[in-house]
Amino acid sequence: MSEINLEAYLKQYFGFSRFRQGQKEIIESVLSKQHVFAVLPTGTGKSICYQLPAMMLPGAVVVISPLLSLMTDQVKQLKSQGIKRVVALNSMLTPRERDSHLANLHHYKLIYMSPEMLQSKRMIRRLQQLTISLFVIDEAHCISQWGHEFRPDYLRLKQIHQLLDSPPLLALTATATPEVQDDIIEALALEKLRKFVYPMDKPNIALVVEQVDTIREKEERLIRLMEQYHIPTLIYFSSRKETSRMAALLQEQIPNRRIAFYHGGLDHQDRLLIQQQFMQNQLEVVCCTNAFGMGINKKDIQFVIHYHAPSQIEAFIQEIGRSGRNGQESVSLVFFHESDRIIPQRLLESELPTGEWVQFALNCLYQEDYSYEQLKEICLLTADGNEVYWRFLQFQLERLGVLQENTFYVQQMPQNKVQQQIEQLIAKRLQYKTAKLEEMLEWLYTNSCRRQQLFKPFQETLQPSAYMCCDHCDFSWTDWQPSPHEQTAQEQDWLQTLMRILYQGDTNEK
Amino acid sequence: MFTYIVLDCIQKISGERTVYNIYHLLTAKKATQTIQDSNLFELTGYYGIDKSLRREDYDLVIQSLAEQGYIQLHQDQTAILLQKGESYLQKLEGEFQAIICFDGTRFHQSGQQFANHLLLFVQTLTYMHQKQTHFIPIIEDAATQQYVKQVWYHYRQQASTILLKTLYRELYQLLNKYPADMAGLFVDHLTTRERVGLSTYQIAEKYKLSLLDVSVSYTNIIHDICRHILDTDNMSLLSSLYPHRQPSVMISESAKQTQRLLSKNLSMAEIAAMRKLKINTVMDHIIEIAYITNNFHWQPYVSDIQYQQIKQVLQQLTSRKLKNIKERLPEEISYFQIQLVMALEK
Incomplete structure (x- = not known):
């Protein structure tokens, strides 16, 4: 494939005239039917690496992604660009929609799918009838038991890849330490695998941490910064309640800025509106939880603030990577208050089931003789609909041989042994997550260059910073003077607004 | 506006149903009971006007009305309007009565679809x-x-400037009569x-x-537009966005099936046996059908004389409590017959 060709395709389908770092090498390897593993930082256009091949190759490209919102956002985005032969298969579809998509599957060039969907035999049989020209594992760090977001379903992808006759495979991730990278490569167990790793540090983002003594101080400091910097800004919070509380407070204090909040608890339509407003610069500041950002491809964000520190470095790097996507000077600020230790610790404890919960579930299985469906139901019920616990248990039972093809074989291992094994694993996982949190907190206390410390686990060398580096090196607020964004249209009465948005020139139209 | 609606409901029901019947009315829980009630108390306009209303938010409104002394909440979850509530309701009436256009019976489904069509x-x-x-x-x-997409295709020959102008004119005409905040x-x-x-x-x-005010105020205007579309001829563009083909009659799925069987001249007992339902359920369906059907064929269920007797009591009594009505009628007249006549005398 010659150079001119690829760039012409890029222009034709996506309207870009040049590739970003890494894209071209990866696409070339994919097109020459090699298996590829790539670490590409957030915001560098990972998705182009399989979207462009999908347009060029015969047959279909299957993309496995664990993030529902990412999947649907990408499909929406592609359709809005005129690329219509794309589909997302996930648990949100009605049975009727799913059947119709399945029947028409041969029609699509790009098929997005959640890993759970791939577990069904029917789905695999259907895929076996198609020509799969590329098998993509997005968010590949989910494969690693020691990755920050381990997904049991991901471990089975290897087997499914083989069932599909091992088409060229592309595993992509934005964040993986060398240790996790090795884990992924080992799990994929592919003979010839090309590996591309690109640096994750962004030279245009300055890193700042401000320790505060009281919560009040945090609020006041935030208000002052928002008064001062009129640029597109994301503020991350660890709780839904805080996003709405602070958005209201900020709006009240700074009436001339447009501020909104966003979290997973808002209804679908409202979330869509807030996203679109932010994209179109109708909103300047969004107070959000980590539910915001996935699939948001806004190039002019210049300021990312963590009102609460995140619970791990990987998530932090992803979140600050949403700023400065055009290379413009940007700042990441983390507020830190001593009490911020406690909340993330509690959060991560709630991500894993307790020993008692496991015991309860095993009692149902071993003593009450529950069927697979019954156990699933009671597990979802007792965990408040939190599917994570059930999936965790399901995977552990499979791993221990007690569950095979949705049927229990309790004679494989006595209950107390299973309990013990699972509890050990929970302890280990918890320990791991606590260590990740410690790593994050430790970084907040760093006394040396923050950039070096932050990226040390991921890469050996750093790119020189394009502007200011960090608060320990050279950062000062007075030296950061980004040009303010223009204000959007003034408030009008309803009639003027209606005329404006429907292009009805003058009042004499009445 | 939401408070007004709730107070209006409480007043009209005057303690004969619980506050949760009002919740079911607003959210269009299609229980036969709800549909009958809405007819009985002349509240059909509010049927299904806020389907996404959450129970806990509704509870907060009721609680706060009670705390402010507008209503009195009883143990059995019925409520009545207090003196203070009466005058508050009157004040709100002055503000809202002229602009309230809810017609949940006709638009609880089609209105929502129309609104989505319009937005897109x-x-x-x-x-x-x-x-x-x-x-x-x-x-x-x-x-x-x-x-x-289909509507757009239909207009493919027309210049967008013309369409915009028409849309503007039609919306202006509708919105102009509202207070500025409502239109805004x-x-x-x-x-x-x-x-x-x-x-x-x-x-x-x-x-x-x-949030509840925003939701019902928006729905109110949507119902207003729908009404203009159906009842006048001057909404050509907006009319094409109205789902004409699906007339939304306020009737439960199950009652619809019963209606089909009735039209084949099956008796209540036969229908009950066939559908494995209790006879009482089929009776409920028949009442439901009676509410929405003109020229309902009631003769199989109640005699001419009985009909007149029931009708007379209904005219004399203000209460709509079935027990009170039944007490004044001959023993052999059943609750079902009373409810049926109530439906037909609407």
Whole structure:
């Protein structure tokens, strides 16, 4: 494939005239039917690496992604660009929609799918009838038991890849330490695998941490910064309640800025509106939880603030990577208050089931003789609909041989042994997550260059910073003077607004 | 506006049903009981006007009305209006009565569909006008997208400037009679090329209203537009966005099946046996059907004389409590017959 060709395709389908770092090498390897593993930082256009091949190759490209919102956002985005032969298969579809998509599957060039969907035999049989020209594992760090977001379903992808006759495979991730990278490569167990790793540090983002003594101080400091910097800004919070509380407070204090909040608890339509407003610069500041950002491809964000520190470095790097996507000077600020230790610790404890919960579930299985469906139901019920616990248990039972093809074989291992094994694993996982949190907190206390410390686990060398580096090196607020964004249209009465948005020139139209 | 609606309901029901019957009315829980009640107490307008209303939010409203001394809440969850509530309701009536247009019976389904069609069509039209064929649709529902696509195809020969002008004229005509905030609240829902619509929270904040107020005020105007579409001829463009083909009759799925069987001249007992239902359930269906059917064939269920007797008591009594009515009638007249006549005498 010659150079001119690829760039012409890029222009034709996506309207870009040049590739970003890494894209071209990866696409070339994919097109020459090699298996590829790539670490590409957030915001560098990972998705182009399989979207462009999908347009060029015969047959279909299957993309496995664990993030529902990412999947649907990408499909929406592609359709809005005129690329219509794309589909997302996930648990949100009605049975009727799913059947119709399945029947028409041969029609699509790009098929997005959640890993759970791939577990069904029917789905695999259907895929076996198609020509799969590329098998993509997005968010590949989910494969690693020691990755920050381990997904049991991901471990089975290897087997499914083989069932599909091992088409060229592309595993992509934005964040993986060398240790996790090795884990992924080992799990994929592919003979010839090309590996591309690109640096994750962004030279245009300055890193700042401000320790505060009281919560009040945090609020006041935030208000002052928002008064001062009129640029597109994301503020991350660890709780839904805080996003709405602070958005209201900020709006009240700074009436001339447009501020909104966003979290997973808002209804679908409202979330869509807030996203679109932010994209179109109708909103300047969004107070959000980590539910915001996935699939948001806004190039002019210049300021990312963590009102609460995140619970791990990987998530932090992803979140600050949403700023400065055009290379413009940007700042990441983390507020830190001593009490911020406690909340993330509690959060991560709630991500894993307790020993008692496991015991309860095993009692149902071993003593009450529950069927697979019954156990699933009671597990979802007792965990408040939190599917994570059930999936965790399901995977552990499979791993221990007690569950095979949705049927229990309790004679494989006595209950107390299973309990013990699972509890050990929970302890280990918890320990791991606590260590990740410690790593994050430790970084907040760093006394040396923050950039070096932050990226040390991921890469050996750093790119020189394009502007200011960090608060320990050279950062000062007075030296950061980004040009303010223009204000959007003034408030009008309803009639003027209606005329404006429907292009009805003058009042004499009445 | 939400408070007004709740107080209005409480007054009309005057303690004969619980506050949760009102909740079921507003959310269109299609229980036969709800449908009958709404007819009985002349509250059909409110049927299904806020289907996404959450129970806990509704509870808060009721609680606060009780705490402010507007209503008295009883152990059995019925409520009555207190003196203070009466005068408050009167004050609110002055503010809202002229603009309230709810017609839940006709529009609880089609109104919602129409609103989605309208939102997506306005977005499509303004983008196309600017020659922007690629945009992210503000309504994701596939059926809505399909519908709007067809409407758009229908107008393919027309210049977008003409369509915009017509749309503007029709909306202006409707909105002009509302107070500025009401009209503004509606306009702020629209998403166009120039501006993304505001979220419910943002609108509530802007006009200093509660989320529930925003939701019902918007629905009110949507019902108003629907009514103009169906009852007048001067809404040509908006009319094409109304789902004419699906007349939304207020009747439960199950009652519909019973209706089909009745039309084949099956008796109540036969239908009950066939559908494995209790005979009482089939009776409920028949009452439901009676409410919505003109010229309902009631003769198999109640004799001429019985009909007259029941009708007379209904005219004498103000209470709509079945027990009170039955007490004044001959023993052999059943609750079912009373309810049936009540439905027919609406």
